[in-house]
Amino acid sequence: MLVYDYSNLIEENIGKEGISSNFLETNKGLLQEIDNEIKAKRQDGSFGFMELPFHQPELNEIKKMASDARKKWENIIVLGIGGSSLGAMAIHQALHHPFYNLLNAEKRNGYPRIFFMDNVDPELVQGILDVVDIKHTLFLVISKSGKTAETLSHFLFFLEKVRKQGDPIKQIIIITDPEKGPLREIARSEGFLTFSVPPNVGGRYSVLSAVGLVPVAFLGIDIDALLAGAQAMAKRCETIENPAYLFALIQFLFLQKGKNIHVMFPYAQALLGMADWWRQLWAESLGKEGNGPTPVKALGVTDQHSQLQLYMDGPRDKIITFITVKDYGNDVFIPHSFKDFPDLAYLGGHTFNELIQAEQLATEVALTKAGCPNGKFVLDNIDAFTLGEFIYCLELATVSCGLFMGINPLNQPGVELGKRYTRALMGEPHFQEEKREIETLKCVHAKV
Numbered sequence: 001m002l003v004y005d006y007s008n009l010i011e012e013n014i015g016k017e018g019i020s021s022n023f024l025e026t027n028k029g030l031l032q033e034i035d036n037e038i039k040a041k042r043q044d045g046s047f048g049f050m051e052l053p054f055h056q057p058e059l060n061e062i063k064k065m066a067s068d069a070r071k072k073w074e075n076i077i078v079l080g081i082g083g084s085s086l087g088a089m090a091i092h093q094a095l096h097h098p099f100y101n102l103l104n105a106e107k108r109n110g111y112p113r114i115f116f117m118d119n120v121d122p123e124l125v126q127g128i129l130d131v132v133d134i135k136h137t138l139f140l141v142i143s144k145s146g147k148t149a150e151t152l153s154h155f156l157f158f159l160e161k162v163r164k165q166g167d168p169i170k171q172i173i174i175i176t177d178p179e180k181g182p183l184r185e186i187a188r189s190e191g192f193l194t195f196s197v198p199p200n201v202g203g204r205y206s207v208l209s210a211v212g213l214v215p216v217a218f219l220g221i222d223i224d225a226l227l228a229g230a231q232a233m234a235k236r237c238e239t240i241e242n243p244a245y246l247f248a249l250i251q252f253l254f255l256q257k258g259k260n261i262h263v264m265f266p267y268a269q270a271l272l273g274m275a276d277w278w279r280q281l282w283a284e285s286l287g288k289e290g291n292g293p294t295p296v297k298a299l300g301v302t303d304q305h306s307q308l309q310l311y312m313d314g315p316r317d318k319i320i321t322f323i324t325v326k327d328y329g330n331d332v333f334i335p336h337s338f339k340d341f342p343d344l345a346y347l348g349g350h351t352f353n354e355l356i357q358a359e360q361l362a363t364e365v366a367l368t369k370a371g372c373p374n375g376k377f378v379l380d381n382i383d384a385f386t387l388g389e390f391i392y393c394l395e396l397a398t399v400s401c402g403l404f405m406g407i408n409p410l411n412q413p414g415v416e417l418g419k420r421y422t423r424a425l426m427g428e429p430h431f432q433e434e435k436r437e438i439e440t441l442k443c444v445h446a447k448v
């Protein structure tokens, strides 16, 4: 069971930088208000992501399709960006192999290799053709809006290749809004197989919909367990003192104290993708109206040797959240050699599990001693159930934090403007006004 430990955020442990130990009492009224608002928004359908663990009309179809088709394909290429790829990428990385992006060269236990095309760098687009054989590749085209330029460009590029070398009807699956958007229309007219993203679930909250479930089902990941974990967390969140609300409230209280850099620091290589997924969720949801925390991802132990000096001794503008794992599942001993060298001898006979745990605890205690607020999510192990708990917890925490801050955690007006400018620059005729704005923008060109 996922636990959120906030001991080192309390004054008694951390000193004057911390929050008072009766912060829960003091904020009970506020928590109750937010809880009421969340329940109302769930009821009126605004927070559609809260239904995903319980309501999956396409679940059986996803499972059947994935189990029938996965042995057939050598490769899966996901064409999607942001919320349409980060979640599946994170789950895959967490449950399959921490080096998934390096080791994609081989099929894993008979399941397809997976590639996430989440950039339009021409090197990447062209480069994938050296690695996969188009004839043996299934494409998952994922876009909630169906309008994202990056995803549509990839779609056009690969569709042409498939038309020449394969069969688009067999090789392309579209995941998009059930009714509207160009991808839905194209799927209808071309007859592509589709799955739906519920209209009331925004991209970055969609990992537990077909957006995340379809790609990971193809890899043999237990999507029932993923949803069961999310359900279990949702049940825990029926009472006010739950990990999601407390995490959100604490981040909010520290934000008010000027700690506007929020660091997610997993001590597990496999969870780096989860920190990346959370980074989008937190940044796009909470960066609004001139306010908001800057989410940073770090990796234990790697970043002890890169970022920790700054966290420990730099400006007091950070709150750190470790993610720790009790059982890594795969333990490895450090051999006894060079017993006469004290610098090596003490390591021999320990496991790497012990070493990573010791390094995490050492960092935690050092940060606490230095007065740097730090909390932690404690995971028993890394499995589909725990990831489901974690995902739901952080999604709920994100909207809660947004409500504490008094902003809308569901929109992303800043990103939308950039998307419109891209379309204007690429010649989309409906975006003439944006084109004029770009042309008339009086920028000072200061260059050396």
Ligand SMILES: O=P(O)(O)OC[C@H]1O[C@H](O)[C@H](O)[C@@H](O)[C@@H]1O
Pocket: 081, 082, 083, 084, 142, 143, 144, 145, 146, 147, 148, 151, 203, 204, 284, 412, 415, 416
């Ligand atoms: O799923 P799509 O509609 O293609 O959107 C993909 C991504 O586009 C933008 O960057 C949004 O800010 C993200 O929240 C979204 O996940």
